[in-house]
Amino acid sequence: MLRTSSEILAPIREKVEAGERLSFDDGLVLESPEAPLPEVGELANLVRERKNGNAGYYNINTHLNATNICVYRCSFCAFRSDLREAKGYWMQDDAILERGAEAVANGCTEMHIVGGLHHQAKYDWYRKVISLLHDNYPTLHLKAWTPVEIDWFSRLTKKPIRWVLEDQIEAGLGSLPGGGAEIFHPEIRRQICEHKADTRRWFETHRTAHELGLRSNCTMLYGHIEEARHRIDHLIRLRELQDETGGLQTYIPLAFHPENNKLGIDNHIKKPTALMDLRQMAVARLMLDNVDHIKAYWIMLGIGTAQLALAYGADDIDGTVRHELIYHDAGATTPEVMSVADIEAVIREAGRDPIERDTLYRKVDRTADGFTLGEKITAGV
Structure with a gap:
């Protein structure tokens, strides 16, 4: 029996205990400051432990x-560069292969690949990024390309999204990350990323990927000009996609970093507080009843908040995250890499049992010669 006692949460508490789906209006209640955060977190933790135990x-x-280098000028992005800016760069084969060699030498099972949409780069270059890495480092799972990039490839090739994804799979693509979602509601989306792939294309990309057997993640960018109703709308759209395809494996709430970008500076936005971060984690765990995993991305949240999030619905804190640039360009002050020993210590300090997994949530067993992959970790244990 849960300890929550607030009257405002009583109907939601009954639904959660009974395993019933929450409504849009329930989501707005959870977002309300009148709903005590510790009690919302307690409800989320119940769902989290039902799905993932103490992992x-x-x-x-x-x-x-x-x-x-990117053709788009999203107002929230501090990573992009114009072609002639001093900070602009474009990696070629040797640099890409060097990064793959470093990853394998450091025991990585995954490479997360996203970037700008370089107006001088042909589609073949983007494909080659995947094929070079897959052919030379086949043990690396390549989680690559948001729907924004897939949509751009479709424009470059004048081919449908399905063709692009099939071609990328042939090159070695293993799964899709969740970026590019931002906020789905058109009131907000047209203000923060008007020109890039819209909500319809985001869903078409993930739906098609799932039809082709790929798994994908999903995200939401919060803490800028959106309101609670936009966030709950976003989560329900993701839940409906998961009802349809079952292909989403992890949801990652992403806090907006207002430093170094037009959206934050022009609107005098402050970085979301840790309390808001924890509420977004908990609300997502309660609303996304059909998504197995919720990730507390420590690079974005900070290590302390990521630890707390493991009691507010999250069951995953991502990984060693070597060479992350996008959030650091936006103002993140977290380390650029964390050792396995430190990650496991962070998880243990939060009272959880650290489990190394690969991108597809198979247990990783380390040996003197490398690693082996076990069965897919089943939600509910």
Whole structure:
């Protein structure tokens, strides 16, 4: 029996205890300051432990942002660069292969690949990023390309999204990350990322990927000009996609960093507080009843808040995250990499059991010669 006692949460508490789905209006209640955060967290923790027991998942991963030059000018982005800016870069084969070699040498099971949409780069270059890494480092799972990039590839090739994804799978693509979602509601989306792939294309990309057997993650960017109703709308749209396809494996709430970008500066936005971070984690765990995992991305949250999030619905804190640039360019002050020993200590300090997993949530067993992959970790244990 839960200890929550607030009258405002009583109907929701009954639904959660009975395993019933929450409504849009329930989501607004959970978002309300009148709903005590510790009690919302307690409800989320009940769902979290039903699904994932005491596990605290992590992986050994690295990031590759192969170019920061981008045709789009999203107001929230501090990572992008114009072609002639001093900070602009475009990695070629040797640099990409060097990054792959470093990843394998450091025991990585995953490379997370996203970046800018370089107006001089042909589609073949983006495909080659995948094929080079897959052919030379086949043990690396390549989690690559948001729907924004897939949509751009579709424009470059004048081919449908399905063709692009099939071609990328042939090159070695293993799964899709969850970026590019931002906020789905058109009131907000047209203000923060008007020109890039819209909500319809985001869902078409993930739906098609799931039809082709790929798994994907999903995200939401919060803490800027959106309101609670936009956030709950966003979560319900994701829940409906999961009802349809079952292909979403992890949801990652992403806090907006207002430093170094037009959206934050022009609107005098302050970084979301840790209390808001924890509420977004908990609300997501309660609303996304059909998504197995909720990730507390320590690079974005900070290590302390990520630890707390493991009691507010999250069961995963991501991984070693070598070479992350996008959040650091936006103002993140977290380390650029964390050791396995430190990650496991963070998880244990939060009272959870650290479990190394690969991108597809198979248990990783380390040996003197490398690693082996076990069966997929089943939600509910």
